[in-house]
Amino acid sequence: xxxxxxxxxxxxxxxxxxxxxxxxxxxxxxxxxxxxxxxxxxxxxxxxxxxxxxxxxxxxxxxxxxxxxxxxxxxxxxxxxxxxxxxxxxxxxxxxxxxxxxxxxxxxxxxxxx
Amino acid sequence: xxxxxxxxxxxxxxxxxxxxxxxxxxxxxxxxxxxxxxxxxxxxxxxxxxxxxxxxxxxxxxxxxxxxxxxxxxxxxxxxxxxxxxxxxxxxxxxxxxxxxxxxxxxxxxxxxx
Numbered sequence: 001x002x003x004x005x006x007x008x009x010x011x012x013x014x015x016x017x018x019x020x021x022x023x024x025x026x027x028x029x030x031x032x033x034x035x036x037x038x039x040x041x042x043x044x045x046x047x048x049x050x051x052x053x054x055x056x057x058x059x060x061x062x063x064x065x066x067x068x069x070x071x072x073x074x075x076x077x078x079x080x081x082x083x084x085x086x087x088x089x090x091x092x093x094x095x096x097x098x099x100x101x102x103x104x105x106x107x108x109x110x111x112x113x114x
Numbered sequence: 115x116x117x118x119x120x121x122x123x124x125x126x127x128x129x130x131x132x133x134x135x136x137x138x139x140x141x142x143x144x145x146x147x148x149x150x151x152x153x154x155x156x157x158x159x160x161x162x163x164x165x166x167x168x169x170x171x172x173x174x175x176x177x178x179x180x181x182x183x184x185x186x187x188x189x190x191x192x193x194x195x196x197x198x199x200x201x202x203x204x205x206x207x208x209x210x211x212x213x214x215x216x217x218x219x220x221x222x223x224x225x226x227x228x
Contacts, residue, residue, distance in 0.1 A: 032214055043220035090157055101214045105157035
């Protein structure tokens with residue numbers, strides 16, 4: 001069976017500090033990978049989307065970036081965090097080329113920028 | 115492009131009462147539809163999905179949803195809720211044969227009171 005991991009589970013960082021959140025998927029190959037941010041009362045905002053190693057699509061201009069160094073690894077980064085980067089970050093995967101592509105979500109990372 | 119509107123941001127109900135969470139979508143092409151549930155500080159879990167065929171879809175935890183193409187709706191229902199159903203519910207849509215990305219509504223917070 002497939003599983004998706006995210007770490008850390010919670011993170012408190014000062015404004016201006018760097019960020020690295022990691023997501024890994026097990027039990028599948030060549031998944032589509034997604035990073036979402038969930039801010040209070042705003043639903044899910046798709047940040048990045050990847051269909052393969054080194055292939056990243058950015059959905060929203062911001063000071064965040066994403067990388068996919070390995071097939072089942074997806075990293076969300078920032079060089080300098082802003083207060084507005086606080087939120088709940090969710091990683092998700094889906095089967096590439098499937099007819100319906102439901103997404104499977106990780107447990108999330110709660111980021112607080114102070 | 116698709117969009118999703120969840121008409122109620124919060125729905126309070128009493129235990130054992132029926133509940134309906136409303137979802138309307140907008141799309142110029144055929145769609146697949148999904149309902150996800152999110153318990154506090156957790157990732158999203160798929161409740162049910164509509165791909166094709168019967169417009170009444172049954173999911174986990176006793177939930178069901180009905181696809182209504184003419185009204186572009188996909189409302190979620192449960193005949194008798196439990197305290198444990200307290201969570202946030204998200205409706206999502208993706209186009210058939212198009213982008214594999216999901217478009218989410220802003221969520222409905224269901225609170226079941228004793």
